[in-house]
Amino acid sequence: MNKGKQYDYLMLGHCKYSRRAPITLRIASLETSIGHPVHVSGKNRIMPQHSMLRLDTIPGEIIDVICDELGKKDLKTLRLSNKRISSVATTHLAKAYMFNLCSLMTRRSLEKLAEICAHPDFGPHVRKVHLSSGRVHPREMRALIERVEDMQRRIPPPTSAQVKRAKAKMQDAMNRSSKEYELETSGDAVTLLAQAFASLRGYQTPVILDISDFEVPRWDPVTLFLDKYNHFHGEPELCFKSTMEPCLEAIFRTKMRFAELELTVDAFSIDPDERGFDTQEMNLEDLELLSSLNSISFDLVNTFDEAGTRSAGHVLSYARSLESLTYRQGCDDLDATEWPPLHQPQSITNRQFGIADTILSSVKSTGLKSLWLEYTPISFQTLVDLLEKHADTLTSLYISSVCLRDGSWAEVFSKIKKNGRFVIELDTGNLSQARSELRGGDYQPLSLPREWTLDPSSGRSEVEESLHKLTNAPSLEVLNMIERRELAQGQDIPELGS
Structure with missing residues (x-):
């Protein structure tokens, strides 16, 4: 104290x-x-x-x-x-302090997780289990050792205190790496997770399962971190598959029903086998346990493999009680507010549109109330089908940094205005339309002018006013004309005397 x-x-x-x-x-x-x-x-x-x-x-x-x-x-x-x-x-x-438990995939972390979840005073207050899918890869260890060796050869040489501190950090990373490898090879991760989940199931309280590659310093400071090996300052290796699949197996073993699921994959995995997870061979009766999910958040980068894409859609198809859905694909370049003058955003591939279409068309719930789409491409028909299917239940809609293919935003908002009569919260911005390019079937995003980024609307009257404006959003042909005009105006003007 x-x-x-x-x-x-x-x-x-x-x-x-x-x-x-x-x-x-x-x-x-x-x-x-x-x-x-x-x-x-x-x-x-x-x-x-x-x-x-x-x-x-x-x-x-x-x-x-x-x-x-x-x-x-x-x-x-x-x-x-x-x-x-x-x-x-x-x-x-x-x-x-016990509502959000953050754990590495090490034996020490998972043992602490199981211990706290089983505690009669602490366990009933747990509301979120946050597992890191980041690992200290042996490749990263080799690079870390080389950096420490290079530091000692510098001129002027480092102080003894600096060398001691660097070696201590290196030892921390080596300890964490060895513990992660030990747990993965032993197969005990499922057993320890099952112990924690079994305790949580007994309390019958709503719990969130969150799996991400975030390292501890980026987490909320009020969460409780369960392992002392959190001083690794390198880039963690993403091992999503070997984190997600043991969690699913522990869920099936204990019949645990989580209320919410949050999956975040925002780092590139060198190992192709770790870029997704596979539910295709899992027991259908076990997958029925996912029907308890009322909220799902997918924050998935474009490196998610085909098996992971199918499995994410598979999870959505079983979440028949789903009320809230958040989907991000990681296309940060769709945020036009960050563009420098005359910036040409990265092209979007047909595969990227296909990923979003596969996942979002898998929603089987009929009671979706909140839909959040961000940093993603999407096909017109997929979006319209999703909105029309939930027209009688949707109350909150957030669409930002989204690129639309095969249709116009004016048509989308016309359908929302006509059918989405219960929407009382609307927030849109940084919308763009996809222009097909000749090479390889890629698409070039054309951003709507800034006047089409409106303030958030709250209440039915404000929503109707915003929708009335958005139904007049420019078509792809108009956006092409605007682009040509801006390019002409932005051409370099020769200086006098040149």
Whole structure:
């Protein structure tokens, strides 16, 4: 605990980790801070400022208010006090820090995950299990060793402290790499995940399963990370397949029904076998467990292989209770706000359109309420079919940095205006249309002018007003004319005297 740490209305003092040490508080102006007088020794009176009292004599409701203001370290300290205070502190610690458990695919991480999920006080508060699909690849280890060796040959040479720190980081990475390899070869990942999932299933609480290649520093600071080997500063190797498939097997083994699924693949995998996952050979009865999913988020880069694309669609087809869908394909170049003058965005391949069409046409739910599409190409018919299928349930629609093929945005929004009578939230921007190119069947995105990026609409009247404007969005022919005019205006003008 940080002794003397200041809070809005209290300062901790004399707190020790020993169970026998007295735990006291210095309390100032509690009446103005919590809105009512403090009851001490059965008397209803206001405590004078800076008065000292033993923590174990304070009423439970005051302990509850105090715990609301404490950080993780302080709450862990309070858990070492008497039974009454420990119970309150444990509940606050669980609510504040156990809802999102982040784990590497190492034995230590997964053992901790299973232990916390099985804890009678912590487990019921878990709302998200976040697994990293990043690994420290042996190839990266070789590069790291070479960098440390090069550093020691520099002129002027590094200090002994710098060398020691570099070697410590290298050792951390080697430890993590060996532990990841050990777990993968042992096959124990499924067993440990199944232990965690079985505990969560018993609480019957809604839990999110999140699999991504994000390293720990990019995660929300209030999440609880379960492994000390988090100091690797290189680029993690994406091993999505060997993370996703053990999770599915653990789900099938324990009959766990997750409420939400979030899959993020935003790094290139050198190993082609790791670029997706395969559900084609899995038991159909087991896959029925995915019917409990009411929210799915797919953030998939274009390196996702064909098996992974089919499997993502397979997952969607079983999620018959789906109410919220987010889909991103990773085409960041479709964000026109980031373009420099006269920028030509990257061409989009027919395969990229096919990936989005395969996944989004797999939705079998009939009650979709929220649809979020971003950084993706999509075919006109796929989008229209999806919108019309859920016209009676859709209430929230977000379409940004999306390139449309074989149709116009004006037609899309005309259909939404006609059929989407329950949409009360609409947000669109950075829309483009696909112009077919002669070579290889690629497409060139032509961005709609900025005046067609409207402010978010909330409420039926605002949505109808926005849709009325968007139904007049320019066609592909008009966009071609705008492009030719801008190119002509942007030609270099010779300087005088040249």
